[in-house]
Amino acid sequence: MASEPTPELTADEIADLETIACTVAREAGDLIVEERPDHLGVAATKSTATDVVTIMDKRSEELLRTRLEAARPGDGLLGEEGASSPSETGVTWVVDPIDGTVNYLYQLPAYAVSVAACIGDVHTPGAWRPVAGAVLNPITDELFHAGLGRGAFLDHRGRSSAIQVTSQSDLAMSLLATGFGYDVDKRKRQAALAAEMTGLVRDIRRAGSAALDLCSVAAGRLDGYYEAGLNPWDLAAGWLIVTEAGGLVQGRAGGAPTADLVVAGGAEHVALLAPLVDR
Numbered sequence: 001m002a003s004e005p006t007p008e009l010t011a012d013e014i015a016d017l018e019t020i021a022c023t024v025a026r027e028a029g030d031l032i033v034e035e036r037p038d039h040l041g042v043a044a045t046k047s048t049a050t051d052v053v054t055i056m057d058k059r060s061e062e063l064l065r066t067r068l069e070a071a072r073p074g075d076g077l078l079g080e081e082g083a084s085s086p087s088e089t090g091v092t093w094v095v096d097p098i099d100g101t102v103n104y105l106y107q108l109p110a111y112a113v114s115v116a117a118c119i120g121d122v123h124t125p126g127a128w129r130p131v132a133g134a135v136l137n138p139i140t141d142e143l144f145h146a147g148l149g150r151g152a153f154l155d156h157r158g159r160s161s162a163i164q165v166t167s168q169s170d171l172a173m174s175l176l177a178t179g180f181g182y183d184v185d186k187r188k189r190q191a192a193l194a195a196e197m198t199g200l201v202r203d204i205r206r207a208g209s210a211a212l213d214l215c216s217v218a219a220g221r222l223d224g225y226y227e228a229g230l231n232p233w234d235l236a237a238g239w240l241i242v243t244e245a246g247g248l249v250q251g252r253a254g255g256a257p258t259a260d261l262v263v264a265g266g267a268e269h270v271a272l273l274a275p276l277v278d279r
Helices: 011-034 055-071 101-105 184-198 210-218 232-244 267-277
Strands: 042-045 052-054 076-079 091-099 112-120 128-137 142-147 151-156 159-162 175-177 203-205 224-227 248-250 262-265
Touching: 011 055, 011 091, 011 112, 011 128, 011 142, 052 055, 052 101, 055 076, 055 091, 055 112, 076 232, 091 101, 091 128, 091 210, 091 232, 112 210, 112 232, 128 210, 128 232, 142 210, 142 232, 151 232, 175 210, 184 203, 184 267, 210 224, 210 232, 210 262, 224 267, 232 248, 232 262, 248 267, 262 267
Parallel strands: 076 091, 175 203, 175 224
Antiparallel strands: 042 052, 091 112, 112 128, 128 142, 142 151, 151 159, 224 262, 248 262
């Protein structure tokens, strides 16, 4: 695939992209909560029988596609449920219409809409980066958002507050989060690593939404996070929100985060955590 142009974005353009991300995330969040059927069923499966798609995943992604195309004609799009279009501007929107679909299916209040504007080739690992993004938990009405060079913020109950990662540098006192894949064999390996980690840290949480885990790191609710198997739509907005909150997000051997590995936290914390999970 030919590489897409990399635009030079002004501060005002980044601010506009951040505003758009927040606006469409809120609209999609309203949709998936207010129009959720009483008896929500599974519309399809993806990688395994437990990797589900609901009709609301598809409706949310279609809403995001329609709104982003109207707001930014010529931008590209990459969505979890298959939406894809090339970019004419160098900006590609990477969206997850419901991050934490299984939680949504079971009505567990830990799922999100994730929207990020990215530059570079989003189809090539390590060849892209987010420049603006928003993650909304529609149940708690918490909107996390950031723009490159603009800081990271949490909007809740009419207030907007700057957020920052923790300065925790003692691994034994750290609260971590992780996640497990849908493939059974992979999940067993991930569980074995998590079992090892429980003897080295304060505790581990597994909430079921990578986007919200990354935002919890950004907001100082978690000291660190690691997971393998993430796709760009799981990662994009949360990655930027962590880095704009003063943190670090990296992959294997300190490179860009990819499906192979994502490690997030304060810089000192990542330096301690990464060698233990980079395997």
